[in-house]
Structures are given as structure tokens and as C-alpha cells.
Amino acid sequence: MLNVSSAWEWLPGDGRFTVGTPNAACSVEELALAKSPERKDLIARLNEDLAREYQAIIAYVVYSQTLKGAEYMAIAKELEAHALEELQHALTIAKHIDYLGGAPTTVPNAVKVTDEPRAMLRADLDNENQTIRGYRERVRQCEALGEYAIAEDIREILRQEQEHQTDLAMALGEDVPDVSTSADKKSRG
Numbered sequence: 001m002l003n004v005s006s007a008w009e010w011l012p013g014d015g016r017f018t019v020g021t022p023n024a025a026c027s028v029e030e031l032a033l034a035k036s037p038e039r040k041d042l043i044a045r046l047n048e049d050l051a052r053e054y055q056a057i058i059a060y061v062v063y064s065q066t067l068k069g070a071e072y073m074a075i076a077k078e079l080e081a082h083a084l085e086e087l088q089h090a091l092t093i094a095k096h097i098d099y100l101g102g103a104p105t106t107v108p109n110a111v112k113v114t115d116e117p118r119a120m121l122r123a124d125l126d127n128e129n130q131t132i133r134g135y136r137e138r139v140r141q142c143e144a145l146g147e148y149a150i151a152e153d154i155r156e157i158l159r160q161e162q163e164h165q166t167d168l169a170m171a172l173g174e175d176v177p178d179v180s181t182s183a184d185k186k187s188r189g
Contacts, residue, residue: 042141043102046093049138052131053090054108057083059127062111063120072117075171079124082164089157096150118172125168129179131161 064079094104112123135158142151169176 036145038141038145039100042138042145042147043097043100045134045138045141046097046100047102047105049131049134050090050093050097050105051107051109052127052134053086053093054105055111056086056124056127056131057090058108059111059120059124060086063124066115067117067120068115069117072171075121075167078167078171082167085160085164089160092153092157096153099150100147121168121172125165125172125177128161128165128168129177132158132165132179135161 060079060083064076064083067073067076067079097104109127112119114120114123135154138154139151139158142148142154165179166176
């Protein structure tokens with residue numbers, strides 16, 4: 001969390017606070033936003049997203065190496081690529097949590113352990129569906145707080161997560177699930 005302590009110094013005359021250098025100055029309004037409940041909620045939700053990214057990294061690493069059967073070799077290779085993309089997502093989300101004044105979590109969500117290939121792919125698909133729902137909400141939260149750059153980074157992550165969702169659904173021989181929330185459906189008309 002943002003630590004507003006003696007490190008913050010009031011700059012009389014221009015109505016701003018600083019953290020040691022004038023370039024780090026912020027107004028009273030900006031300082032209030034940094035401590036706002038909405039910003040704290042965004043940090044908490046981003047940490048939930050980060051825990052899911054860690055979960056995805058672990059699952060993709062394990063599943064890509066333990067899937068058995070000729071029919072799963074192509075998707076196993078794809079899962080290896082997904083693991084690398086999920087690591088990049090985790091780094092991006094952690095960077096934004098830090099930027100917002102939070103501390104990135106170090107705890108992943110639990111990974112489903114199974115030897116059954118379809119159960120592995122189903123677990124991955126279910127996790128991707130949840131991740132997509134979460135990131136759609138995070139874009140809305142970021143924009144409501146005026147954090148447009150974070151929203152853009154999350155949009156790019158969301159695009160990749162939707163590709164993962166498609167890959168997994170195809171591997172399972174299914175249509176891509178509709179994970180639209182009621183808020184998503186209302187915004188589309």
C-alpha cells in the first residue's frame with residue numbers, strides 16, 4: 001500500500017506534496033485518489049489476477065510436460081508457449097500493482113492436479129474463462145480511475161487470454177465459451 005509518512009513533504013506555495021524531489025510532487029487531490037477505496041480495491045483485484053497468472057504458469061508448465069497421448073502433442077507444445085505468455089502477464093500486473101502503491105502477492109491460486117488429459121485442459125479452460133471475466137472488469141475499473149495506460153496493458157493481456165481460451169476450447173472439441181457477464185451484455189446493447 002501507499003505509505004504516506006514523514007517521507008511526504010508539503011510544498012507551500014504550490015499546494016503539492018513531494019517525496020524528496022519536485023518531480024515526484026502530487027496535488028492534495030492526487031494524494032487523496034492514491035488512498036481512495038476505489039484504488040485500494042483495484043490493487044486487491046489486480047492481486048487476485050496476479051494469483052491466477054501464477055496459477056496459470058504452474059498449470060501450463062506441469063500440464064505441457066505431463067499430457068500423454070499423440071492427440072495431445074500439439075496442444076502440449078501450445079501450453080508451453082502459454083506458460084511464457086502468462087509469465088509476461090504476471091510481470092505486467094505486478095508492475096502495475098507496485099505503480100499503484102500496492103505489494104504484489106506471492107501466492108498462486110491452487111492448481112488442479114490430475115493425470116487425465118481432458119481434465120487438465122478443462123481446468124485450464126475454466127481458469128481462462130475466469131481470468132477473462134476478471135480482466136474485463138479490471139479494464140472498467142482502471143478507466144473509472146483514469147488509469148488508461150493500465151487499462152491498455154490489460155486489454156493486450158485480455159486479447160492473449162482469449163487466444164488461450166480459443167486454443168483450449170478447440171483442443172477439447174468445443175465452441176469457445178461465452179463468458180460475458182451481464183455488465184458485458186448491457187454495454188453491447
